[in-house]
Amino acid sequence: MKADIRVALVGNPNTGKSTLFNALTGLNQKIGNFPGVTVDKKVGYAQLPDGRRAEIIDLPGTYSLYPKSRDESIVFSVLAEKDTALTPDLIIVIIDATNLKRNLLLYTQVADLKIPVIIALNMIDLSKKAGVDININKLAEKLGVPVIPVSARKLEGINPLKTAISYANKFALQQESIDVMAIAPEIIESISKEFSTDNPYFALQLAHQHETLKFLTPEQSNRIEELEKEHSFHSQKAQATETIARYNYINDLLYDTVKTPVTAHDESVSNKIDKILTHRIFGFIIFMGVLLFMFQSIFAWSAYPMSLIEDLFVWIEGGLRGILPGGPLANLLIDGVVAGLSGVLVFIPQIAILFAFISILEDTGYMSRVTFMMDKIMRKVGLNGKSVVPLIGGFACAVPSIMSTRTIENWKDRMITIMVTPLVACSARLPVYTLLIALVVPDRNVWWLFNLQGLALTGMYVLSLVSAIIVAYVMKFVLKARERGYFIMELPVYRMPRWNNVLFSMYERSKTFVLEAGKVIIAVSVILWVLSSYGPGDRFKKIEQTYSQPQYTRSMTPDSLARVVSTEKLENSYAGVLGHVIEPVIKPIGFDWKIGIALITSFAAREVFVGTMATIYSVDGDADRIDSVQNKMRNAKNPNTGGPVFTLAVAFSLMMFYAFAMQCASTVAVVYRETKNWRWPAAQFIYMTVLAYGAAFLVYNLLK
Amino acid sequence: MTLEQLEVGETGIVKEFTDLEMSVKLMEMGCLPGEPVKVARVAPLGDPIAIHVSGYQLSLRRFEASTIILQ
Numbered sequence: 001m002k003a004d005i006r007v008a009l010v011g012n013p014n015t016g017k018s019t020l021f022n023a024l025t026g027l028n029q030k031i032g033n034f035p036g037v038t039v040d041k042k043v044g045y046a047q048l049p050d051g052r053r054a055e056i057i058d059l060p061g062t063y064s065l066y067p068k069s070r071d072e073s074i075v076f077s078v079l080a081e082k083d084t085a086l087t088p089d090l091i092i093v094i095i096d097a098t099n100l101k102r103n104l105l106l107y108t109q110v111a112d113l114k115i116p117v118i119i120a121l122n123m124i125d126l127s128k129k130a131g132v133d134i135n136i137n138k139l140a141e142k143l144g145v146p147v148i149p150v151s152a153r154k155l156e157g158i159n160p161l162k163t164a165i166s167y168a169n170k171f172a173l174q175q176e177s178i179d180v181m182a183i184a185p186e187i188i189e190s191i192s193k194e195f196s197t198d199n200p201y202f203a204l205q206l207a208h209q210h211e212t213l214k215f216l217t218p219e220q221s222n223r224i225e226e227l228e229k230e231h232s233f234h235s236q237k238a239q240a241t242e243t244i245a246r247y248n249y250i251n252d253l254l255y256d257t258v259k260t261p262v263t264a265h266d267e268s269v270s271n272k273i274d275k276i277l278t279h280r281i282f283g284f285i286i287f288m289g290v291l292l293f294m295f296q297s298i299f300a301w302s303a304y305p306m307s308l309i310e311d312l313f314v315w316i317e318g319g320l321r322g323i324l325p326g327g328p329l330a331n332l333l334i335d336g337v338v339a340g341l342s343g344v345l346v347f348i349p350q351i352a353i354l355f356a357f358i359s360i361l362e363d364t365g366y367m368s369r370v371t372f373m374m375d376k377i378m379r380k381v382g383l384n385g386k387s388v389v390p391l392i393g394g395f396a397c398a399v400p401s402i403m404s405t406r407t408i409e410n411w412k413d414r415m416i417t418i419m420v421t422p423l424v425a426c427s428a429r430l431p432v433y434t435l436l437i438a439l440v441v442p443d444r445n446v447w448w449l450f451n452l453q454g455l456a457l458t459g460m461y462v463l464s465l466v467s468a469i470i471v472a473y474v475m476k477f478v479l480k481a482r483e484r485g486y487f488i489m490e491l492p493v494y495r496m497p498r499w500n501n502v503l504f505s506m507y508e509r510s511k512t513f514v515l516e517a518g519k520v521i522i523a524v525s526v527i528l529w530v531l532s533s534y535g536p537g538d539r540f541k542k543i544e545q546t547y548s549q550p551q552y553t554r555s556m557t558p559d560s561l562a563r564v565v566s567t568e569k570l571e572n573s574y575a576g577v578l579g580h581v582i583e584p585v586i587k588p589i590g591f592d593w594k595i596g597i598a599l600i601t602s603f604a605a606r607e608v609f610v611g612t613m614a615t616i617y618s619v620d621g622d623a624d625r626i627d628s629v630q631n632k633m634r635n636a637k638n639p640n641t642g643g644p645v646f647t648l649a650v651a652f653s654l655m656m657f658y659a660f661a662m663q664c665a666s667t668v669a670v671v672y673r674e675t676k677n678w679r680w681p682a683a684q685f686i687y688m689t690v691l692a693y694g695a696a697f698l699v700y701n702l703l704k
Numbered sequence: 705m706t707l708e709q710l711e712v713g714e715t716g717i718v719k720e721f722t723d724l725e726m727s728v729k730l731m732e733m734g735c736l737p738g739e740p741v742k743v744a745r746v747a748p749l750g751d752p753i754a755i756h757v758s759g760y761q762l763s764l765r766r767f768e769a770s771t772i773i774l775q
Contacts, residue, residue: 064732101758102734236724243731260759270761271744280748372763376749488729488768491754491761 003045003055006087007165008078010110011094012103013061014365014492016122018042019152020094021058022504024162029056031508048166049159057086063102065109065205066239068486069409073212079113080202081215090168092161094120097127097134097149098493100258104250105243107143108177112201116172117145118164124149125156131261139257144175153498178245180204184238186231191224204242208235270365270493278369287370291392294357298396302349309349313342332529340525343605344518347399347666351513352506354393354400359505361389362407363497368489375487381469382476384413385487391417391468394424395461398667402674403509412481418674419684420472422667425464425659428606432658433460435610439630440651464659467691513670524604524665532575532601539572570616575600589657589696590650590704592638599657604665606658649703653696660692707741707755707772715742716774723771734758735772 011017021029025044042058059078060071067073078086093110095103111117119140127134140147146164150157180200181188184207191203210216210224227233276282317334324330361367371385378387386408393401401421408414425433437456444452534540546552547565556564570576579596586596594616602608610629617632636645662668662685671681710716718739721727734757735741742756747763754763 066728066732068729099758099760102760105732236728239728240724240731243728244736247731247734247736274745274754278745278748278754283748368763372747372752372754373749375765376747376751484725486726486729486768487752487763487765488733489763490733491763493760 004052005048005089005165005168006055006057007046007090007092008057008059008086008088009092009094010059010075010079010106011061012063012096012099012106014490015061015094015096015103016152017058017061017094019498019501020120020122020150021056022500023152023155023158024054024056031512046162046165049163050166052166054162054165057088062106064106064243066208067212069411071409073209076205076209077213077215079110079115080205080213084215088115089170090116090118090165092118092120092165094122097121097124098130098132100132100134100254101247101250104253105246108246108249109201111143111145111172111174112177112180112199113205114172114174114199114201116169117174118161118168119143119145119147120157120161121147121149122152125151125154133259135257139253142175142253142257144173177249178242180242183241183245184231184233187227187233190227190231194223194227195220204238207233208239268493273494274369274491277366278373283369283373287373290361290366294354297357298350298353301353305349306346309346310342313338313345328533331533332526335533336526336529337522339529340522341518343525344514344522344666347397347513348510350397351400351403352510354396354404355509356502356506358389358404358407359502360497363495363501365492365494367407368491371489372491381473382413382416383472384408384410384417387413387417387472390421391424391465394421394426394468397426397428398422398424398664399513399670400509402667402670403513405674410485412479412485415479415675415680416472416475418671418680419475419687420468422662422664422684422688423464423468423471423660425461426664428664429460429658431607432609433457433655435613435630435633436646436651436655439633439646440648460655460659467660471687471691512673519669528575528601528604530574531578532570532573532597534574535569535572536574536577540569543568543572567616570597588700589693590647590653590700592645594645595650595654599663602658603661603663606663609658647703649700652703653700656695656699657692660688660695662688705774706770707743707774708753708766708770710741710743710774712743712745715740717741719773719775721771722773726768726771730764730768730772733762734760735762741772741774 009017009021021042021044024046028046029042029044031042044056044058046054046056048054057078059075062068062072062075065076065079067076079088079091081087091110093107095107107117107119121134121136124134136147136149146167148157148161148164150161152158184204187207188200188203191206192198192200195203195206197203206213206216206224207228210221213221216224228235277286317338320330320334320338324333358367361370367386367389370388373385374388375385378385383391387405389407390401390405393404398421401424402418405414405417405421408417434457437453441453441456446452446455543565547561547568552561552564571579575597576593578600579593582596582600583591583593586592586599591599597616598609598612601612613633614629617629617636633646634644637643638645668681668685671684672678675681705716706722707716707718718735718737718741720737721730736758739758744754744756744761746753750766752763752765753769754761755769756762
């Protein structure tokens with residue numbers, strides 16, 4: 001799609017940038033990544049009143065052009081780099097009218113880059129309500145740029161803003177804000193000369209940020225470094241001088257354009273709410289209540305759509321089997337691709353609901369209060385206040401939780417959170433645990449009150465949280481921080497959630513998950529299907545020949561014959577052979593080759609374990625009937641000892657393995673998507689597998 | 705005295721900073737010399753704290769507050 005004009009949205013966090021972006025572009029938008037970095041890039045198209053199309057780029061929220069995180073470092077490079085596919089023709093600076101002073105700092109920096117600017121004065125309704133009197137015409141006149149009052153939430157002022165975009169001039173008209181030359185005259189002059197730019201602020205920014213700018217060659221960056229030494233340029237001192245000069249300019253500017261009533265802060269509604277929500281006792285109780293409600297809802301509300309999706313796929317599979325002629329191609333399509341697809345799509349309800357909650361909590365401003373309350377506890381183990389939500393979300397599913405770590409600005413804190421979240425016992429482990437616990441733990445009460453089986457299950461959940469915290473604590477010392485850790489965070493005013501944004505967020509996150517993680521999941525399911533449906537050499541042919549002999553066809557019903565054949569085939573398939581191959585490795589933790597097959601197949605997803613067990617022990621009836629799987633497993637005899645296969649030691653060893661091992665293709669895929677580097681999912685896979693093996697080994701040998 | 709030493713509800717005026725790197729981040733957020741700051745509340749576990757500055761609420765850790773010298 002070709003656009004006539006390219007517009008970049010720039011603004012502080014919590015100014016309603018995303019709301020305005022949605023208001024301008026509607027559903028006509030897509031998410032990608034900026035070239036070479038993992039930062040989300042949102043691009044959309046808006047139809048202008050004069051018939052032209054504008055491409056709108058939403059840049060990460062930032063308080064200034066000096067980046068504090070990797071997300072923010074993208075802003076200056078997009079604005080400053082010339083002649084790329086992203087270079088904007090026009091910048092819209094979004095300013096929160098209720099917080100003009102701090103918001104104008106970023107405007108003055110952007111304006112000094114001399115790219116044409118429009119100001120969108122957002123939340124104008126709220127500032128009017130608060131009694132702030134802004135002389136918009138005078139402000140626009142003093143700044144030399146159009147100032148458009150808007151209320152993105154109420155969709156007011158959107159058309160005037162579009163008109164302003166279509167009238168945008170090719171040349172910057174904004175007034176000079178501060179005397180940039182005065183900050184560091186020598187270095188600005190040298191850089192301007194050597195890099196042939198006539199913009200002193202661009203030259204100054206090059207001096208500050210040359211190390212992180214991708215459009216500079218290493219030689220250019222080194223040359224700037226030399227110039228810095230030559231003129232003894234001190235980046236932070238210059239930045240401090242600049243910030244003070246800018247605020248002086250802003251104070252002058254606001255002096256005769258804005259009248260703010262003197263109101264006591266303590267009386268604002270937001271403060272009253274904060275007194276309760278961040279109370280030292282009620283605060284934690286309310287937070288626990290919110291979490292409980294959230295996860296209860298994720299389980300309860302997702303159950304119905306999830307079973308609908310499963311039913312739909314059962315129907316599709318049945319339909320396809322009816323239509324397609326039998327054969328390997330049809331089987332690949334049905335048991336590989338369609339089965340894999342259903343494994344992806346079945347997660348959508350959980351993802352959508354979790355993200356609805358997260359976007360509501362963020363929109364209202366409650367999330368930053370949670371961060372505020374939990375920061376001290378989480379910091380002790382190397383995490384951050386914002387790690388709380390993904391960690392607790394891990395009880396439902398690691399996939400949406402890892403996607404939600406994007407709210408953590410600090411790189412190290414975010415990586416640790418991503419690395420430990422899959423340790424938290426997710427819902428996919430539940431069927432494995434219940435099956436194995438019911439097999440070996442007696443259904444008996446202790447001290448009248450506690451059921452032994454329930455205690456064992458609770459123990460597995462507690463173990464998962466404890467292990468996540470311990471691993472986080474270890475990683476705190478292993479990972480090197482890229483940035484110094486800060487916790488200077490705005491506590492935004494409480495607001496009603498924007499329901500449109502909640503819907504957008506549900507839609508966007510689900511779409512991203514299906515498109516990105518889905519590819520990998522389908523690939524893995526196809527590979528697993530091939531491994532379990534083909535065997536080396538002519539082993540399958542021989543099985544079929546053997547069982548087509550009359551002594552079998554006469555003495556057995558067709559159903560039981562088919563089951564025996566499929567069991568034999570599984571043992572002789574590549575997966576079965578692999579099971580035998582890995583037997584020496586898994587013997588020390590108490591597993592035989594049959595469990596080995598289940599381990600291999602369930603590396604794609606843990607829930608596969610039950611189904612594989614069902615196939616291996618050729619259960620009567622369908623594979624979903626746990627009781628029959630259980631009986632077969634209970635009766636399974638170890639050929640060497642004559643005793644049962646699933647002893648207490650084996651069952652708990654297996655549970656340890658499922659507690660720690662990274663048996664989830666979706667998580668691997670999503671960690672790759674979030675980190676954009678295979679090193680992270682690989683490191684995670686290795687440490688978790690080592691942990692799983694170690695724990696299983698320990699437990700097996702202790703209980704044996 | 706430093707900002708960290710203020711009790712909840714007390715107001716001070718920023719004079720200078722002891723940590724240059726931190727000062728740059730704080731000034732960007734509106735904590736400038738001459739600006740009044742008021743401690744709004746303390747997190748349930750005693751850290752971080754929340755302050756009112758240039759018309760909005762900012763939370764920062766006690767360590768960061770200790771780098772702000774008040775008049």
